[in-house]
Amino acid sequence: MAAGAVALVAVAAGGAGAVALAARGEPEPPAPGRAPVETTSVERTDLSDTRSLPGTLGFGAERPLRGAGEGLVTGLPKPGAAVLRGRPLYWVDDRPVPVFFGATPLFRELGKIGLRGRDVTTVADNLAALGYAIGARSGPAAVTTPSRGKPLPGDVFTASLRAALKRWQLDTGLPATGTLDVGQVAVLPGPARVGSVQARLGDPAAGELITLTRAVKVVTVPVNAADVGGIRRGMRVAVLLPADQEIPGKVTVIGTAATDGTSDGGAPQVSVTVTPARSADVKTLDSARVEVRFTVRARRDVLAVPVGALLALREGGYALQLPGGKLLAAKTGMFARGLVEVSGPGITPGLTVVTSS
Structure with missing residues (x-):
């Protein structure tokens, strides 16, 4: 009761003061109004996280290259050198060891007509890529294993392939034997670059020689x-x-x-x-x-507002508030760069909504 009385007195005193001001011809103070609110617009934009x-x-990372076969290392590349198909990478017993690209290294001597395997495919692929005529190729479905009936993998070592191999050996400075043994070529997955040199001249060829990096x-x-x-x-x-x-x-x-x-x-x-x-x-x-x-x-071509425009509802979910106080339920999507994707009935591009920032 006392508090109510105080309020009434305050109101009465205020009213009397206003009357007194009016009687003296002084203007009345402005009536208190609503504080201005900050607004923003719903925009159509692209969001990305x-x-x-x-x-x-x-x-990239260096990976070691090991040599194979017998003999001693007599020549090594310099760090940073490009590793290219058909070009010598190092020398063993004063003979160049060229580079082939492929998935299967040589694991046996190739030279006998009729041999089949993925190592034969490696030789055929590289000679063809280097411009040598290797003749018709025999695919893996040409013959099957007697026991399991499955195709043998790889190409067949043909007379034409052997002739092409001889021509390549002659052009490369290798003995033109028409045969190729383990360690006589270095088989790599693809073009590379010499990272560092590990071996020394006179070291056995069957050891870590160099490291390779990406080209x-x-x-x-x-x-x-x-x-x-x-x-x-x-x-x-x-x-x-x-x-x-x-x-x-x-x-x-x-x-x-x-x-x-x-x-x-x-x-x-x-x-x-x-x-x-x-x-x-x-x-x-x-x-x-x-x-x-x-x-x-x-997210491309979506509607978005600043995160500060979202109102968390007590019952759950979110809403956007219009300047007049009306709330529009808003479904949220992606958040990025201070913006949030919104959608829902009545939410359209250019809509003015209240925001806290």
Whole structure:
């Protein structure tokens, strides 16, 4: 009762003061109004969830190359040398050991007409790629094994292939025997680059000789194993070079083995390889620390508002508030860059809604 009396007195006093001001011809003070509200508009836009991770530009990890066969090493390449099909990689007993590309190394002597195998395919593929006429090829379905009825893998060593091999040996400076034995060629998966030289002249050929790297520069990015699921092979990325130059790239390899990480409490990490779209963009850099921006999720042509425009409803869910106070139920989608995707009845592009920021 006392409080009510105080309120009444305050109101009465205020009224008397207003009357007194009016009697003296002074203007009345403005009546208190609503505080102004900040508004924004619903916009149609593209949203993307990006993640920037540190990486290292270089030629990737080095992998060792072991020689095979007998003899002593008499010549070795220089670090940084290109490894090309048909070109000598090192020398054994003063004879060049050229490079073939393929999936199967030589594991026996080839020379007998009628031999079949994937090592024969390696020889046939490379001689054909080097421009030698190898004749008709016999595919794996030509004969079957007597016991299981399954096709024998690989090509057949034919007279035409042997003749092509002789011509190639003569052109390469090898004895033109028409046979090829273990260790006489180095079989690699593809073009490469010499990383470092491990062997010395006079070492046995059957040992670790050199290390190889990729032929082109790549970016190696360690990614937490828990986060690598959002990255896929072929994904387009942006690489930020030290001079703040941004170049395009593509994810080319996603590792399958997790290693102990050096960040985030040592969380397991997977190595992701990114290849620049244009090798000329990194021509002047031998190695560098870079940043790689992955766009792990994207939504095109959606309606969005600032996150501050969302109102959490007591009964659950969200709403947008119109300047007059009306609420529109809003279904939320992707959050990115301070914006949130919204949809629902009445939510249209250009709609003005209240926001807290």
